[in-house]
Amino acid sequence: MADIILYMAPGTCARVTTIALEELGLDFESRVVRFMKGEHKSPEYKQHNPKGKVPCLVYEGEALTENVAILSYLNHRHGGLLPAADDSLTHARQLADLCFCGTTLHPLVTRIRMPHFFGGEACASEVWQRGSQGMDEYFQLINDRLTHQTWWYGDEWSVVDAYLYWCFWRVEGANYDVSRYPAFVDHARRMSERPSVKRALAREQAAEETLKREGLLFTPPPSPVTR
Numbered sequence: 001m002a003d004i005i006l007y008m009a010p011g012t013c014a015r016v017t018t019i020a021l022e023e024l025g026l027d028f029e030s031r032v033v034r035f036m037k038g039e040h041k042s043p044e045y046k047q048h049n050p051k052g053k054v055p056c057l058v059y060e061g062e063a064l065t066e067n068v069a070i071l072s073y074l075n076h077r078h079g080g081l082l083p084a085a086d087d088s089l090t091h092a093r094q095l096a097d098l099c100f101c102g103t104t105l106h107p108l109v110t111r112i113r114m115p116h117f118f119g120g121e122a123c124a125s126e127v128w129q130r131g132s133q134g135m136d137e138y139f140q141l142i143n144d145r146l147t148h149q150t151w152w153y154g155d156e157w158s159v160v161d162a163y164l165y166w167c168f169w170r171v172e173g174a175n176y177d178v179s180r181y182p183a184f185v186d187h188a189r190r191m192s193e194r195p196s197v198k199r200a201l202a203r204e205q206a207a208e209e210t211l212k213r214e215g216l217l218f219t220p221p222p223s224p225v226t227r
């Protein structure tokens, strides 16, 4: 058995962990979880992640869930995912940045990308609008920060950039107008050029092919808004 197994599904926030593992150059196995078959809610999968979600990292036999925790752990073990933090305040602030992605941005991403989940077809447009309005403030904040620097922490790339990139990609594909945030657009382009991201996307592509072959590829309902 591989020492590191990542349970993932294409297009999901598991991409952030995939990019982190690729950045670290670790040897790991990506295992696709078949949402369409309800595999993520099966008793077998819930032995790894009782919350029934991806990502779940099994590292040397120990399961770990939640992107923020996984990324912090990987950084603790290997370094290289966050700038060196010698004091607890810097460390806490980095945690705050990861939490911003996981607990502020991600729920808004879901409202924009999957508005139908919140009250069905009848409310989808309203949910999308409210999610987008909520997101505008944060995209502006991110854009302002990236206007004069390459990465979230200046010249130094970090896994916060990977998290931001996933959020950006998700809402861009759900008709959210990202062109209002040109520095964030440039950041996403820089991210997409990183070899780690290319390798992560290739893994997702392979998983997608598998799901397609099995007739289990999830396609979300069309966005309630058009651009």
Ligand SMILES: N[C@@H](CCC(=O)N[C@@H](CS)C(=O)NCC(=O)O)C(=O)O
Binding pocket: 012, 013, 014, 040, 052, 053, 054, 055, 065, 066, 067, 068, 102
């Ligand atoms: N807080 C969790 C969120 C994980 C999460 O929501 N994953 C989604 C994919 S992006 C999922 O597995 N959804 C399946 C479901 O909720 O049924 C994390 O950051 O890891």
